[in-house]
Structures are given as C-alpha cells and as structure tokens.
Amino acid sequence: MESYALLTFFLTAVVLVGGAIIFSHFVAPHIPGIVKSEPYECGIPTEGPTWIQFHVGYYLFAIIYLIFDVETVFIYPWAVVMREIGLTAFFEILIFFTVLGLGLLYAWKKKALIWE
C-alpha cells in the first residue's frame, strides 16, 4: 500500500502541473516576438554567453557540504538506537563528533569558510 501511495503523490503532482500547462496552452494567447523571447536583462541587449564556468566559492561549499552531509547520514541510525544502547553509544558519538569537529576546524583554519 505504501508504494502505491508514493506513486499516487508522484502522479498527482504530474497531473497538476501537466494539466495546468496544457490548459494554459489552449486558453492563453500565443503571440511570439523577437524582443519578447530575449532573456530579460533590464532592457539592455544581452551580452556574452550565460553558461560559463562559475565562481569557485560555490564549489568549495558544495564539497564541505558533501562531507558533512554524509556524516549526518551516519548519525541517523545512531539516533534511533541511542536510548537502547546507552553509555557505549554516547562515547562513540563523542569520538565521532571530535573527528567531525577537527574537520570543521581544519576547514575554518584553511579559510575555506570565508566567502571571497
């Protein structure tokens, strides 16, 4: 039943968006123009390509995020059984967080967290 419910959510979303766009195609006017299809840049003619190599700062943050997010995923199973296991789990997470904190401190010292 659960997988059917998930499928229903997916189909509902597709029907909602698809139906509205198709309906809009029938009722909305369609008058193409050269100026109208220009990318909007406050009235000035657009210059140069848009799809360029982007600022490296975003890449750095994405890499740090990846490390921390994977480690967060490891914490989820721990969080569910923390209450049952008790003291062992507590010391294990202390060690885990020490390593994680050292990683964050390293990134901080290397000035990876400063936006330039």
Added chain:
Amino acid sequence: MYDFTPMIDSITGYLNGVFTPFWAGLISMVMLGVVLLTVYAVLGLYLVFAERKICARMQNRLGPNRVGPFGLFQTIADLIKLLLKELIFIKNADNFLFNIAPFIVIIASIMAIGSIPFAKGLQAIDLNIGVLYILAISSMGVIGILIAGWASNSKYSVIGAMRSGAQVISYELSVGLALLCIIVYAGSMQFSEIIASQEDGWWIFKGHIPAFIAFVIYLIAGTAETNRGPFDLAEAESELTAGFHTEYSGIKFAFFFLAEYMNMFVIAAIATTLFLGGWLPFHLFQWAGFNHVMDYIPPVFWFFAKTAFVIYLMMWFKWTFPRLRIDQLLALEWKYLLPINLINLILISFLTLMQWHF
C-alpha cells in the same frame, strides 16, 4: 480523542467488498489524489492570501480587500489571471529542462506533504523512516531550482540559482541536525511514534533548554531552506529582479510561487509534529478540568493552529528583518549554527542517557 483510522478502514473495506482488488486499489488511489490535490491547492492559495494580508498589516496598509469579503477570493482571481497569460519561450533556452523544472519543484513539495500527519489516522503514508523521507524529498526541490536557473539562459537566473543552491545545501545540515535532537529523544523516525512519545508533554517543554535551542535553529534553517525571509538571496528583487524564475511566465511562474509557499507549510508542519506535539491538544500538568476542555477541540484544529503559529513566525521574520549578504549567510551557518548544533546534540544525548528529560 478523535481517531480517523476506523473511517479510512471502513472506506477501504467497502471498496474491497464491492470491487475486485485491482479496481478497489485504483479507486482509493484516485480518491487519495483528489483529496491531496484539494488540500494542496486550498492551502497554497490561502497561504499566499495570508502572507499578503499580514505583510500589509505590518506595513500599515490594508492589503487585498476588493474581491469577495475581506478580499478572500483575491488569490483565486490571481490564479485565473495567471492561467490566461501567455507562456513565453526564451530564445536559446534549454527548452526541455526549462519545462521540466516546475514539475520537479511541485513533485518534491507534494510528495513531502503526503506524509504529514494531520490527525490520528489522517495520514496518507506512515513510513518508519518518516523524518528521513521528508528531508530527502524536500531537498529535491533545489534540483528544480538549479535546473530552472540554468536552463533560462539569463544571467540573473543563473546567479539566483547558484546562490540558492549554496544556501539550501548549507542549511540542510542544520535542519537535519536539529531534527536529530528530537529523534534521539523519541528513539524513532516514524511520525506516529514521535507524536505518541509526546502524549505527556511536547518535546519543546519536556526536552529542557536543548530542545528549545534545536527548535530555534530549526526555524532559522527552515526559513533559509525555503529561500524566504531574511535569506531570500536567490530572488533578491532589488539585485536579481526575480532570481531563478525571472524568465518564467504565466502558470509556470505560479508553480514556483506555489511550491515556495507549500515548502513553508511543510517546514512548519514538521516543526509542529516534532517539537509542538503534532495534533495533540495542549495539556497543563495534571489539571484534569482544563485538559478535558482541551480534549474537546478536534486534533485537526490543533494541528493547523500550531502550524499557523509557526507560519506566522516565519512571515514575521520575512517582513521585519533586513536581507543578509551571501558571506554573512554562509558564515551564520558554518561558524555559528553548525558548531552550536553539534554541541546541542551531545547535550541532548547526555540528557537522554541520564534520563533527565521529563
């Protein structure tokens, strides 16, 4: 306590008695879809209306008050207007990705809203990994935003999408860690079990100060995740016109708008479920008379009242705080929220270990 499980069971039982299993399943799927669509549309339209009214009040204006009583039908009129507007195709844009982006954004928000418990038994799907599922699904929305910005072939859109990507993935960590605090307390990721663990008090009250810190961090990170409020760098209208959806027109634009509001609802609903006791009524210690009066108010009302409270807080942030710069935004997450969150989680696991929560 009102329980919707018998109602759902009797509908399923009736369908199974009249039709073959295949048709019964199909009809219940269609019914679920229709209900979901109705809830989604009504919530979306009235959240937009509420935001306009509240923002108007905060700026000493009246807000929409012409269409219908108190302007209640204003957003419906807006929807009809947007449906009748031309869908403009952009020169040199990546047409396939340009069209697929609104689908991804809406799919992410509808799939997230499906697993929210509105009342006992009134939940389309009660996964045993509910919290993880909602986090995973609602973070898919950022893919739609990145695709929308990239495919539009407009510089404003690309900058908006990149900023949005950096912001959403950064704050995702804080959202996850703040929710982990409650998972440690409750010992489960299933929404029904988390709510059941709060019958003798909501986690924000019985979880001591760490639970309150987690709630505040969750609110900040959640506001940032929906690209709202003081964190709306992705669509900073004074510098990027409209950010990632600059090039979208008509109903496609409306979907981005709708998804933003529904994501806000999902964030508020998760806050309600994990911190504020979901659909459970407010109980005051052992004061039986007061508790009985509170029990008479239906759980659906409690759920929506708490969610509305959290949504109001988020709107309040948006209309009273100035917008952050991108370096301030990333410093707030990586240098303040993340270390505080890690220490907070250790504190909470210590409290759980010592059984010091109530």
